[in-house]
Amino acid sequence: MLANLRVVLVQTYHPGNIGASARAMKTMGLTDLVLVNPRQFPDPEASRLAAGAEDIVESARVVESLEAAVTDCVQVVGASARLRNQPLPHYDEPDAMARDLVTQAEHDPVALVFGRERFGLTNDEIRCCSHQVSIPANPDYGILNLSQAVQVLAYEVFKAWRRRPESGYVPPRPTQERQPSREELAHFHAHLARVMQASGFITQPHARTEQHLQALFARAQPNRKELSLLRGLLASLEP
């Protein structure tokens, strides 16, 4: 799943961020992690924060340069918090970026590149990229923690992937309850109307009130069991 989509972390300062990023990756189906000159790695903090994603940390490749990390890739997107005066094509929206990246990843390796916690990517490193992306954020406080940025972009990538018909992704759904037929609903409406009249709530058939309540119940989309429940309640309320 998404095996062609590599995450590259450049000169990460805190090993904990490596672990947390690995965890973020794994929750979103990504497994290929490459570290460019991490300050401190391997490290127990990386394993600790990886939680169940230590396999990703352990199989992470360590390389000397960003060039080496992405040389085989056909698209390389650099995540950049600040706007640079670089003419590199720029995605304003992570979801648009993710759709393109996942499309390319179908046939060829691609990469999502993250820079240092404090300084991001250098201009030279941006030049190793084919595109830039930023995560739209609060203009007054817009820098996400590194592993949070990884989580958000991985989330968008997974979303782009699972929305493709060929992904075969099936959202977990509880067993669908059976819906009532129009006839069963009509019985319920009639029952409701009788109870409203019998109770004195309305003194004669009042189409607007009845329709209002029918629409309310319709929005709830009661299944057959629930409709039965309501009918039972109505029956006990009848004088």
Add this chain to the structure above:
Amino acid sequence: MLANLRVVLVQTYHPGNIGASARAMKTMGLTDLVLVNPRQFPDPEASRLAAGAEDIVESARVVESLEAAVTDCVQVVGASARLRNQPLPHYDEPDAMARDLVTQAEHDPVALVFGRERFGLTNDEIRCCSHQVSIPANPDYGILNLSQAVQVLAYEVFKAWRRRPESGYVPPRPTQERQPSREELAHFHAHLARVMQASGFITQPHARTEQHLQALFARAQPNRKELSLLRGLLASLEP
């Protein structure tokens, strides 16, 4: 900005997750944090991981029950990793949830509720909610770290907010360079054709090749400065 949208963390075990969640909130314009029975709070870890969002940690309210935290809210969405057999309406997609929540938040308080790191929310707590939401994830490893879940849902909420015309959000953009006119492009195409013929690359006008290259340059959308650059290059290549 989004002042009506409250984030509620129920019985958070690690104070660091409180800090990291506050940071995640602030990057996405959220400021109202309520803690239900946090295990250890206040705590230096919370402030440390908040980075520049200590103001949110410091102004966080601490309450005894989830009911107390959301009693004034008109919509309460409980984030739930696991599918429950609860008939509470459920959002499969965080973006749909975010659009609804932001719409309600225009006029009334609403809340996004997160449970314990290990155990999520109890069934009683889910009953304090009007809706559930899950973050679609890797079926084999789908539990995000608490503050990462906060980051992803806050990101979707901010996205829903900024995409509303009345938000006034303006994405940071570099100054737009001026585009060339059709006439200037026609000059460029003619120049390119001359150089291709003069070099012997094509021996006579070859419409298909010329159109292919014109289309390639069109995709790059060269601005006027860049077109000038290209003309200069072509001029130097002419024999």
